[in-house]
Amino acid sequence: xxxxxxIILSLSITSHAIVESQIQQVMDKKVHxxxxxxxxxxxxxxxxxxxxxxxxxxxxxxxxxxxxxxxxKWKKLSATEKKQFTKVFEKKxxxxxxxxxxxxxxxxxxxxxxxxxxxxxxxxxxxxxxKTDTYKVVYLFYKDKKANQWYIYxxxxxxxxxxxxxxxQFSSFLKTKSFQALLKSL
Amino acid sequence: MKFLxxxxxxxxxxxxxxxxxxxKVPLTPQQNQQKEILSNSIEESTTDSTxxxxxxxxxxxxxxxxxxxxxxxxxxxxDIFITYALNPVSEAYGYVIPQPIRxxxxxxxxxxxxxxxxxxxxxxGKFQNVSDETERFIVNSTVGLAGLMDPAQEYMHxxxxxxxxxxxxxxxxxxxxxxxxLPFFGPSNVRDFIGISVDAYASPLVNIRGLENYKIxxxxxxxxxxxxxxxxxxxxxxxxxxxxxxxxxLELYPFLRxxxxxxxxxxxxx
Numbered sequence: 001x002x003x004x005x006x007i008i009l010s011l012s013i014t015s016h017a018i019v020e021s022q023i024q025q026v027m028d029k030k031v032h033x034x035x036x037x038x039x040x041x042x043x044x045x046x047x048x049x050x051x052x053x054x055x056x057x058x059x060x061x062x063x064x065x066x067x068x069x070x071x072x073k074w075k076k077l078s079a080t081e082k083k084q085f086t087k088v089f090e091k092k093x094x095x096x097x098x099x100x101x102x103x104x105x106x107x108x109x110x111x112x113x114x115x116x117x118x119x120x121x122x123x124x125x126x127x128x129x130x131k132t133d134t135y136k137v138v139y140l141f142y143k144d145k146k147a148n149q150w151y152i153y154x155x156x157x158x159x160x161x162x163x164x165x166x167x168x169q170f171s172s173f174l175k176t177k178s179f180q181a182l183l184k185s186l
Numbered sequence: 187m188k189f190l191x192x193x194x195x196x197x198x199x200x201x202x203x204x205x206x207x208x209x210k211v212p213l214t215p216q217q218n219q220q221k222e223i224l225s226n227s228i229e230e231s232t233t234d235s236t237x238x239x240x241x242x243x244x245x246x247x248x249x250x251x252x253x254x255x256x257x258x259x260x261x262x263x264x265d266i267f268i269t270y271a272l273n274p275v276s277e278a279y280g281y282v283i284p285q286p287i288r289x290x291x292x293x294x295x296x297x298x299x300x301x302x303x304x305x306x307x308x309x310x311g312k313f314q315n316v317s318d319e320t321e322r323f324i325v326n327s328t329v330g331l332a333g334l335m336d337p338a339q340e341y342m343h344x345x346x347x348x349x350x351x352x353x354x355x356x357x358x359x360x361x362x363x364x365x366x367x368l369p370f371f372g373p374s375n376v377r378d379f380i381g382i383s384v385d386a387y388a389s390p391l392v393n394i395r396g397l398e399n400y401k402i403x404x405x406x407x408x409x410x411x412x413x414x415x416x417x418x419x420x421x422x423x424x425x426x427x428x429x430x431x432x433x434x435x436l437e438l439y440p441f442l443r444x445x446x447x448x449x450x451x452x453x454x455x456x
Contacts, residue, residue, distance in 0.1 A: 064238075067238075068238045068242060071239070071242070095433075096433065096434050099430045099433060100430060102426075102430075103426050103427055103430055131285075131289055131292075131423050132289055132292045132293065132296070132423060134345075134346075142238075153238065156452075158449055158452070159448060159449045159451070159452020159453060159455075160445050160448045160449050160452070161242075161448065163242065164242050164243060164448065165434070165441070165444055165445060165448070167242055167243075168243075168440070168444050169435070169436045169437070169440070169441060169444075170436075172437075172440060173436050173437075185436055
């Protein structure tokens with residue numbers, strides 16, 4: 001009885017993403033969680049990857065990322081094609097993220113500044129202190145107006161936008177090849 | 187007692203289940219949110235992708251790339267060079283020389299290139315950076331043992347300000363020109379290639395006739411050895427990064443070209 005109530009309560013409390021006032025706080029916490037997971041020697045590489053992804057999952061909006069990366073082509077797709085693409089793209093992004101994490105095992109991260117670019121856009125700049133250089137990582141958030149929550153739709157590493165890079169690649173790929181071929185090569 | 191409990195439980199559950207269809211109890215904002223997030227994830231997400239279009243570059247119909255044939259050839263050449271020459275050598279080098287020493291060497295290389303950063307920050311009118319860089323050079327060359335260590339960053343928190351002549355040109359509105367892939371050094375473009383040539387005058391590590399007193403190497407062979415040492419040392423600290431990057435590419439040459447141009451544009455804007 002009490003358990004059931006507790007479950008119901010906790011279900012209604014846990015939020016899926018972040019509200020504006022907590023972006024920096026929540027991101028700091030998540031980044032440090034990931035760093036700790038990476039440093040944990042008791043975990044295997046696979047476990048580390050799985051755990052890191054699950055920490056970040058709730059704030060990455062893979063669907064929107066998939067959509068932006070296809071640009072104009074998105075609208076021409078059928079519903080099943082959209083679904084297929086989103087699924088493959090999400091997998092690709094996660095895989096790439098994990099692969100980068102593997103390289104940045106013992107790094108320090110400093111959270112720098114939060115900027116509200118527009119009422120519905122926020123950027124959060126972090127600095128990764130590497131062995132010989134510091135890298136700038138910018139997380140781009142958009143506001144889901146209906147839910148009043150913020151999600152990440154792009155990440156910029158040293159000025160290179162991940163989604164922009166995919167967008168260019170996809171559009172030039174689709175100029176000469178079919179959508180099915182794109183799905184395959186992802 | 188137990189009976190009462192189960193009745194209460196049943197009541198709560200039934201209220202929760204039927205609240206939507208029987209009585210139109212207004213949802214609290216919290217519940218509303220929940221509902222929307224749910225419908226959000228089930229249906230198409232509500233965001234319209236056109237909303238983001240202004241933030242992302244439109245696919246250009248044709249990129250001016252007169253050297254595309256040579257460039258993709260040179261990209262494959264560099265790829266083979268990295269995979270079969272630079273990486274194995276760097277690995278062996280990294281195996282023999284401990285990492286702290288390699289980091290020290292990398293710091294020293296950076297420190298001695300100070301004139302490039304000094305001149306280009308000055309040319310761009312970034313006087314705070316000029317003073318930061320000068321301070322860094324003085325501290326690291328002395329206390330930091332000829333630049334092997336970086337106490338300016340570590341203890342005094344004076345940031346680096348990398349600027350080169352390509353960035354200076356960009357700062358004054360010079361466009362990038364077409365893309366050129368350089369052998370061994372990788373992606374570049376007309377503007378940055380001019381930049382590298384001009385920076386060579388300021389760098390103590392590249393020999394130039396007539397400036398022998400200022401330069402460390404006396405001839406081309408010595409310059410080559412220094413540059414090779416620089417590349418191997420640098421690569422030994424970054425092993426795996428190129429391979430990881432490569433995995434994100436559908437086609438290597440356009441991918442590397444795009445990343446390079448994006449990064450340079452961001453560097454110039456800073």
